[in-house]
Amino acid sequence: MAEHAWMLAAVPAFAFVALTATGRHLPRQGDFVAVLTAAAVFALFFAVLASFLGLGDAAWPVLNSIEWTAIGSFELRMGIAVDQITIVMLAVITTVAFMVNVFSVGYMKGEPRYWWYFAVLQLFVASMLMLVLADNLLLLYIAWEVVGLSSFLLIGHYWERRSAVEAAKKAFVTTRVGDVGLLIGIILLWDATGTFNILDIFHAVEAGAVGETRLFVTMMFILLGAMGKSAQVPFHVWLPDAMEGPTPVSALIHAATMVVAGVYLVARLLPLFESAGGALMVITIVGLVTALFSGAVAFAQTDIKKVLAYSTVSQLGFMFVALGAGLVSAGMFHLFTHAFFKALLFLGAGSVIIGTHHHQEMGQLGGLWRKMPVTAATFLIGSLALAGLFPLAGFWSKDEILHAVDAHRGALVFLLISVASIMTAFYTMRLFVRTFLGKPQDEAIASHTRETGAIMTLPLVFLAILSVIAGLAVFHEVGDALGFPGGFGEFVYLHHPEVFHVDWGLAGFSTALFVLGAFAAGWLYRGGRLDRATALAEWQPRLYELLRRKFYFDELYQALIDRVVLGFSYVVSWFDRFAVNDTGVDGSAAMTGYAGFLLKHLQTGRVPNYALAIAAGVVALTLITLAVGG
Amino acid sequence: MVPLENYLVLSGILFSLGVYGVLARRNAVLVLMSVELMLNAVSLNFVAFAVYLDPGRATGIVFAVFVIAVAAAEVGLALAIVIRLFRNRSTANVDEAATMRW
Amino acid sequence: MTTEVLWWIFAVGVVGTAAGVVLSRTVVHSAIFLILSLAGVGAMYLFLTVEFIALVQFLIYGGAVTVLILLALMLTRMGVAGRPEPVTGAQAPFGALVALALMATLVAVAVATAWPGDLGGSPEAVSIEQIGEALFEHYGAPFIIMAVLLLVAFIGAIAIARQEDGD
Numbered sequence: 071m072a073e074h075a076w077m078l079a080a081v082p083a084f085a086f087v088a089l090t091a092t093g094r095h096l097p098r099q100g101d102f103v104a105v106l107t108a109a110a111v112f113a114l115f116f117a118v119l120a121s122f123l124g125l126g127d128a129a130w131p132v133l134n135s136i137e138w139t140a141i142g143s144f145e146l147r148m149g150i151a152v153d154q155i156t157i158v159m160l161a162v163i164t165t166v167a168f169m170v171n172v173f174s175v176g177y178m179k180g181e182p183r184y185w186w187y188f189a190v191l192q193l194f195v196a197s198m199l200m201l202v203l204a205d206n207l208l209l210l211y212i213a214w215e216v217v218g219l220s221s222f223l224l225i226g227h228y229w230e231r232r233s234a235v236e237a238a239k240k241a242f243v244t245t246r247v248g249d250v251g252l253l254i255g256i257i258l259l260w261d262a263t264g265t266f267n268i269l270d271i272f273h274a275v276e277a278g279a280v281g282e283t284r285l286f287v288t289m290m291f292i293l294l295g296a297m298g299k300s301a302q303v304p305f306h307v308w309l310p311d312a313m314e315g316p317t318p319v320s321a322l323i324h325a326a327t328m329v330v331a332g333v334y335l336v337a338r339l340l341p342l343f344e345s346a347g348g349a350l351m352v353i354t355i356v357g358l359v360t361a362l363f364s365g366a367v368a369f370a371q372t373d374i375k376k377v378l379a380y381s382t383v384s385q386l387g388f389m390f391v392a393l394g395a396g397l398v399s400a401g402m403f404h405l406f407t408h409a410f411f412k413a414l415l416f417l418g419a420g421s422v423i424i425g426t427h428h429h430q431e432m433g434q435l436g437g438l439w440r441k442m443p444v445t446a447a448t449f450l451i452g453s454l455a456l457a458g459l460f461p462l463a464g465f466w467s468k469d470e471i472l473h474a475v476d477a478h479r480g481a482l483v484f485l486l487i488s489v490a491s492i493m494t495a496f497y498t499m500r501l502f503v504r505t506f507l508g509k510p511q512d513e514a515i516a517s518h519t520r521e522t523g524a525i526m527t528l529p530l531v532f533l534a535i536l537s538v539i540a541g542l543a544v545f546h547e548v549g550d551a552l553g554f555p556g557g558f559g560e561f562v563y564l565h566h567p568e569v570f571h572v573d574w575g576l577a578g579f580s581t582a583l584f585v586l587g588a589f590a591a592g593w594l595y596r597g598g599r600l601d602r603a604t605a606l607a608e609w610q611p612r613l614y615e616l617l618r619r620k621f622y623f624d625e626l627y628q629a630l631i632d633r634v635v636l637g638f639s640y641v642v643s644w645f646d647r648f649a650v651n652d653t654g655v656d657g658s659a660a661m662t663g664y665a666g667f668l669l670k671h672l673q674t675g676r677v678p679n680y681a682l683a684i685a686a687g688v689v690a691l692t693l694i695t696l697a698v699g700g
Numbered sequence: 701m702v703p704l705e706n707y708l709v710l711s712g713i714l715f716s717l718g719v720y721g722v723l724a725r726r727n728a729v730l731v732l733m734s735v736e737l738m739l740n741a742v743s744l745n746f747v748a749f750a751v752y753l754d755p756g757r758a759t760g761i762v763f764a765v766f767v768i769a770v771a772a773a774e775v776g777l778a779l780a781i782v783i784r785l786f787r788n789r790s791t792a793n794v795d796e797a798a799t800m801r802w
Numbered sequence: 803m804t805t806e807v808l809w810w811i812f813a814v815g816v817v818g819t820a821a822g823v824v825l826s827r828t829v830v831h832s833a834i835f836l837i838l839s840l841a842g843v844g845a846m847y848l849f850l851t852v853e854f855i856a857l858v859q860f861l862i863y864g865g866a867v868t869v870l871i872l873l874a875l876m877l878t879r880m881g882v883a884g885r886p887e888p889v890t891g892a893q894a895p896f897g898a899l900v901a902l903a904l905m906a907t908l909v910a911v912a913v914a915t916a917w918p919g920d921l922g923g924s925p926e927a928v929s930i931e932q933i934g935e936a937l938f939e940h941y942g943a944p945f946i947i948m949a950v951l952l953l954v955a956f957i958g959a960i961a962i963a964r965q966e967d968g969d
Contacts, residue, residue, distance in 0.1 A: 676794070676795055676797075677794050677797065678722075678723060678726075678794055678795065678891055678893060678897075679893065681722055681723055682723050682893055682896055682897060682900060685719050685722075685723060685897075685900045685901075685904065686900050688904070689900060689903045689904050689907060692907050692911075693907065696907075696911070702805070702806060702809045702849065704917060705912055705913055706809070706813070707846070707850070708908075708912030708913075709908075709909050709912050709913065710813050710816065710817070710846070711908075711912075712905060712908030712909050712912055713817055713820075713905055713908075713909070714816065714817065714820055714843075715904070715905075715908065716901045716902070716904045716905035716908065717817075717820045717821055717823070717824050717901070718820075718824070719897075719900065719901045719904055720824050720897050720898055720900075720901035721823060721824035722897075723893065723894070723896070723897025723900065723901065724824070724890050724891055724893070724894035724897040724898065725824070725890060725891065726890065726891040727829060728878075729829065729871060729874050729875055729878065730824075730829060730832055732871065733823055733832060733833065733836050733871060734823065734824055736836065736840070736863070736867065737820055737823060737824070737836075737839065740839075740840060740843045740863070743843075743855075743859075744843055744846055744847075747847060747850055747852055747855055748850060750852075750928070751850045751851065751852065751928060752917070753917055753918065753919045754919070755928075756932075757932075757936065758928055758932045758933045758935070758936035758937075759936065759940075761852055761854070761855060761928060761933050761936070762933065762936050762937050762940075762941050764855050765855070765858065765933075765937065766941075766944065766948060768855075768858055768859070768862055768863070769948050769951075769952060770948070770951070771863075771867070772862055772866065772867060772952070773951055773952050773955035773956075774955070775867050775870055775871070776870065776955055776956065776959040777955050777958055777959050777962070779870055779871070779873075779874040779959070779963075780958070780959035780960075780962040780963035781962055782874055782878060783874060783877055783878065783962075783963045784962050784963060786877070786878040792878040794891075795891055795892075
């Protein structure tokens with residue numbers, strides 16, 4: 071079964087086609103097709119997993135490919151490769167996709183283009199699965215772009231709203247800047263090694279086919295692609311705006327799966343990054359800057375989804391830091407746990423939005439736990455998991471990252487990532503306190519607030535359970551019992567499997583970080599009141615404004631676009647208008663017309679004249695041929 | 701024996717006469733007759749080549765057969781058109797059928 | 803020797819009658835010259851030892867085509883028979899010029915070229931069996947298409963020349 075894992079992608083792809091063609095006319099606009107597809111993929115994943123584990127680690131990675139085309143000596147094979155990293159990604163994608171599809175039935179009820187929403191969701195799942203299954207960079211790139219396309223379509227789902235259109239465009243263009251880098255990187259790799267196949271590239275690089283400087287440059291291009299997709303500074307600007315899309319989409323695409331594609335790419339190609347001189351250090355720095363920057367920005371955001379968006383950017387930074395330390399295990403583990411609790415938080419936010427009839431400003435909410443107990447409880451679990459409370463999922467993965475940084479990156483990076491951890495705890499608890507605790511800020515909204523139905527709360531509960539237990543996968547005993555070769559570190563690794571041992575000192579330190587952040591938030595926003603926070607903001611108005619405006623990144627980019635891009639556009643437009651259009655296009659058209667006006671007098675309408683011209687032409691051509699050709 | 705060149709020259713003269721007829725004659729039926737002369741010149745050329753240059757195989761001769769067959773079809777159609785023209789315009793003069801112009 | 807003398811006689815006859823076709827002042831004379839010219843070409847086929855083509859030439863051109871042309875002449879009769887009318891158009895001098903140039907070119911090429919595989923004027927007889935074999939074995943499909951073409955031309959000719967209501 072593992073070698074037929076392509077079926078995972080084929081099923082939703084087929085569902086996409088079916089829903090696009092018929093969804094509008096099906097009963098309930100075909101939402102049951104989407105849910106059944108997601109359930110089937112979820113079930114299929116376990117078949118793949120069982121088969122994969124049954125084959126044993128000698129057979130990993132499981133390969134299956136077909137010849138796509140052969141041009142001369144160049145042969146292009148397309149296929150799938152299933153290894154441990156792929157399995158982790160598959161677990162995340164299939165689980166979250168299933169939950170989100172179910173949740174969407176409740177969330178999207180009565181929304182415009184209901185069927186189209188589900189169709190694109192299937193397209194996304196298919197391409198995302200293809201992305202992680204691809205055994206060569208070309209197929210990966212194709213899937214990468216289709217994923218971007220579905221993200222674009224879903225962000226812009228409410229295209230009647232101008233802001234949604236702008237956000238979709240922004241996401242598409244920003245990630246495209248990175249994607250061009252990725253494409254250049256892939257071409258450079260192909261140029262140096264003659265293959266797109268990832269394993270073959272590894273072997274070629276190991277054999278020294280690529281010089282170190284060249285490899286470094288190549289990997290920097292590929293890193294650009296990863297940074298664009300994973301919203302690392304300075305490409306992060308699209309992700310918070312992407313919250314214009316329906317909230318379940320934010321949970322699936324902009325928290326759990328698509329945005330970690332960059333992390334996945336780096337993890338997948340980590341051997342190349344290792345060989346490429348200081349590339350790992352670059353990854354660490356990018357991740358660290360992102361984690362600190364967006365953690366700080368999250369302090370001052372008032373929209374629930376924006377806070378979660380910046381939190382996601384920050385956590386992606388954590389993953390980059392872990393990968394930059396050279397540890398696939400820690401990075402992928404955080405990706406794994408983060409997917410569950412961040413999807414939970416987003417779906418919780420979605421539940422709040424539906425329960426309060428489309429309100430997502432913290433300033434208008436508050437005290438929701440009385441009205442929405444299930445949502446509040448699951449949201450609390452998600453928040454604590456994100457903040458890193460022992461023994462929830464986030465605690466173990468963050469611990470792994472701290473451990474990895476401590477061992478491989480030295481004190482400064484460790485200190486900074488600790489600060490980022492405190493920030494995480496702070497903004498997470500701030501979000502929870504202001505939304506669910508204290509008194510309602512707006513009685514009119516509060517009086518209409520209702521808990522959402524089971525179709526929405528059941529996915530929340532399921533994800534909450536996962537958020538509690540997913541972290542336990544790190545233990546050797548747990549993995550063993552489930553049929554894995556030990557814990558997470560013994561399953562996913564680059565060079566050597568690592569057995570996990572609890573480091574109580576580090577665990578204590580990590581808990582202290584959590585307590586520090588959480589209590590700061592609790593003190594500042596005690597009982598949901600804002601007086602202390604307001605005082606703090608007034609004490610340092612400039613700093614507050616800097617955070618609220620997200621370090622002026624959008625303004626900076628806008629200015630750049632206005633000055634540089636538009637200025638260049640004027641020149642191009644002038645050239646197009648006068649040189650290309652007036653002289654080239656219109657000029658040649660006018661010339662043709664004028665020539666026709668003159669030459670039409672040759673047309674006598676008398677057939678013998680034409681025959682004479684033909685005969686004379688034949689003679690002339692014959693003589694020319696004789697004279698020239700001999 | 702008669703050398704190949706003799707046939708080719710004869711064919712060339714015949715063809716050129718046909719061309720002159722097509723260009724100079726006004727009556728459509730006469731134009732058609734000139735076309736027949738040209739076609740005959742071509743057939744003769746084919747057969748001469750087939751016999752002198754490619755003995756044992758009959759490819760050129762088969763071509764001549766096809767040329768004759770097409771000529772027969774063409775004559776039938778062209779004369780029908782001439783009759784039609786004559787009936788509609790009371791003339792078989794190609795100079796007067798001058799509507800193909802701007 | 804006898805053959806060559808005979809050939810020259812026929813060659814001059816063919817050219818002369820062909821010239822008559824394009825130069826004669828009356829249409830009917832042209833038609834009669836055409837018959838003679840086509841018959842002369844048929845004789846040329848006999849010199850080339852392809853009796854089959856000669857036979858076809860006599861049958862189709864000498865018979866069918868000429869009869870058709872004479873019939874068309876009667877149907878599109880111009881003026882009263884015997885009255886000379888201008889049968890040559892205004893561009894005749896230019897046509898003559900082009901035709902002469904063409905003739906010069908063709909004759910020059912025919913004489914100057916060393917034809918590959920030329921047997922030097924001793925043609926082998928091509929038997930009718932060979933022609934039949936070539937026609938039905940190698941050129942079967944074109945032969946059938948030719949038959950269809952003839953049928954289509956036949957129907958087309960009827961459709962065009964038919965006397966319609968209101969004509």
